[in-house]
Amino acid sequence: MNQEQGKNPHVSHRASMNEVAERAGVSHQTVSRVINHSPNVSQATRERVEEVIRDLNYRPSNSARALVTRHTKTIGFIAGGVNYYGPISTMGAIESVARDHGFYLSVAILDEREYTRESFEEVADSFLDQGVEAFIFLAPTLPMVEAAVSANISQPRVVLTSTQLEGSAASHPGIKLIGIDQVTAARSVIDHLANLGHRRCVFFSGPQEWGDAAMRLRAWRRFSAEKRWDAQTVCMKSWDASESYEKARELFAGIPRDQLPTAIVTSNDLQAFGVCKALDELGIKVPEDISVVGFDDMPGSDYYTPALTTVRPDFDELGRTAMQELLGYMGGSEYSEYSKEQDKPPFTSHLIVRESSARPRAI
Amino acid sequence: MNQEQGKNPHVSHRASMNEVAERAGVSHQTVSRVINHSPNVSQATRERVEEVIRDLNYRPSNSARALVTRHTKTIGFIAGGVNYYGPISTMGAIESVARDHGFYLSVAILDEREYTRESFEEVADSFLDQGVEAFIFLAPTLPMVEAAVSANISQPRVVLTSTQLEGSAASHPGIKLIGIDQVTAARSVIDHLANLGHRRCVFFSGPQEWGDAAMRLRAWRRFSAEKRWDAQTVCMKSWDASESYEKARELFAGIPRDQLPTAIVTSNDLQAFGVCKALDELGIKVPEDISVVGFDDMPGSDYYTPALTTVRPDFDELGRTAMQELLGYMGGSEYSEYSKEQDKPPFTSHLIVRESSARPRAI
DNA sequence: AGCAACGTTGTGAACGTGAACGTAGCATGC
DNA sequence: GCATGCTACGTTCACGTTCACAACGTTGCT
Secondary structure, three states: OOOOOOOOOOEEEEEEEEHHOOOOOOHHHHEEEEEEEOOOOOOOHHHHHHHHHHHHOOHHHHHHHHHHHHOOOOEEEEOOOOOOOHHHHHHHHHHHHHHHOOOOOEEEEEEEOOOHHHHHHHHHHHHHHHOOOOEEOOEEHHHHHHHHOOOOOOOOOOEEOOOOOHHHHHHHHOOOEEEOOOOHHHHHHHHHHHHHHHOOEEEEEEOOOOOHHHHHHHHHHHHHHHHHOOEEEEEOOOOOHHHHHHHHHHHHOOOOOOHOOOOEEEHHHHHHHHHHHOOOOOOOOOOHHHHHHOOOOOOOOOHHOOOOEEOOOOOHHHHHHHHHHHHHHOOOOOHHHHHHHHOOOOOOEEEEEEEEEOOOOOO | OOOOOOOOOOOOOOOOHHHHHHHHOOOHHHHHHHHOOOOOOOOHHHHHHHHHHHHHOOOOOHHHHHHHHOOOOEEEEEEEOOOOOHHHHHHHHHHHHHHOOOOOOEEEEEEHHOOOOOHHHHHHHHHHHHHHOEEEEEEEEEEHHHHHHOOOOOOOOEOOOOOOHHHHHHHHEEEEEOOOOHHHHHHHHHHHHHHOOEEEEEEEEOOOOOOOHHHHHHHHHHHHOOOOOOEEEEEEOOHHHHHHHHHHHHHHHOOOHHHHOOOEOOOOHHHHHHHHHHHHHHOOOOOOOEEEEOOOOOOOOOHHHOOOEEOOOHHHHHHHHHHHHHHHHEEEEHHHHHHHHOOOOOOOOOOEEEOOOOOOOOO
């Protein structure tokens, strides 16, 4: 890329296959064969052609190639909720795998005002215009998941979500739903707290239109009931710290110590931050008086004061698998076995125990 | 997108312009005119053609169009450092503006192992194969900036960085460097602390191969000297909290109160977290004993304990401007004035004063 | 010698679109 | 009456590649 031998002192003219052919004294088809590594080219001509290619700084036209092969080597990625921490890692992994397999990733990032079915379909439509060969939808909210699944698209697609729509997805062949296993994640939190001796716990749910939040709440209800806990649920409309902060202040102000819950579980780390701050201001110590556990292990959670016990999903692995599934649908052969092999992929999150959770005072 | 009138019960055959033309009883050129909103089409034929287009679910082939117009409507975006908070917002803004102008964004995200010149050029090369019309480089580290600037590319490009390479960039026409104004940001931090009465301060620098870190350090040195502060600088190799935590413990353990600095400035919020945690464990109170100020206002900084005083750069505005600059280079007319108008764009960051900074004890 | 098989190369036609150009029809002007 | 201009189309070509097939020379076999 650094040496542009100034054979072309004029404007930046992009050489074509024919020019290469002429200059190398062969037909354009032979040049094509060299480019595509066809075995039926003699070593001599191959080298000659390759030299001309270097000289002219020739590169094949992707458009012309796509026109005849009908392969654009482009995958459309539509993401919502990327300002929250998790999805970003996933996206990085997706891109990395795509690039490793020679695919380009065309990206659309929806902001919160665009978390609608309309925006979703509009973007998908524009990607179809562009000619993407497949889709990856990062659909954190329910309306998006439905839009992603129901969109009338013939291209294969993977939908990343935590919601349970397996039934309806099964009816669409070529659609694969993949998501973090929130149930197991929630279970590990609850087991952890149970082992410490907690019985009276409060759960701060996330906004319920988000699949993650809904699944975590569901799992919470199920497991806390199983354990016959004295469990309470507080519904948040937001993922941010401010709402949980306000709510925690309101809930726990002036409550006698022995009537406080011994543990609080929030639906993400930001909410946990809000809760911790409220407790701090109320003179309630974490974890001595109340344990706090979050979700996601966002950057900074490890050096929060107190360091936050939380659950870290493997966002990277999620992204990688999603992309590999998709490539499997597209390529056909090599990945399909892989795909069948693990029907429920092991996206188990890891509980990270830090300072914010401990045995309750009176055990 | 939802109604696929089943006129084509067979495989998903993509209709061509000629089929539309035939069915509508016109020539393909007329169809082309309808698609491209040429004025020279009668209302009647236009409607007839549009109906056939809907019926056949026809969409123009981007490849064929790109082949003849030589416009792929695609912009390549190469980003490093996206796992850190700031760049993500920037990327979202970039994508949004691109989409608004009908451009697709092809994205490559480099992970830390790929922060090299080689990876950078390799990806740029693959984007050239794809046929992108322009580049946006998000180049947080010095080697990347150099790679981005020196790469032999005829397409226009914008490089997002905080380093000062204006001189060498000016020599390349068609390259525009844009970055957050770290100098002003640092100045606002120092003015804030000075106004509170601080004189003895410690600065935790970031990894110096990062432009942001280098600029912040430079500005720190300059302004703290101007104010004749008792200033000390500690060099960090990482942006993460762990290193600053260790260093702060080491630095401030067993120091008599009256010999401690009255304020600590870190190069980002994560480092500030680490410092605060160390101070907390050493029994040093923030802000009563020491004030702490960070950079970036990452999510959670507002509900840290104590809430962090920090500087919030306008990442969104940065991304928007970057994209508009680029479109200006490409489009030519409408944006060029805009580009000249503000040679140094006002990417002033905003100081957010929270709990972690206050007047020093003995003033 | 004749002929098949093979490896290497060339030829022509597609792919779907936009640009340049041509042309018919009709209204306007003198 | 005819030149002129405008509108609404059609025709032809070019974009740069791949694909199907043909053609060529060499080798090996009968």
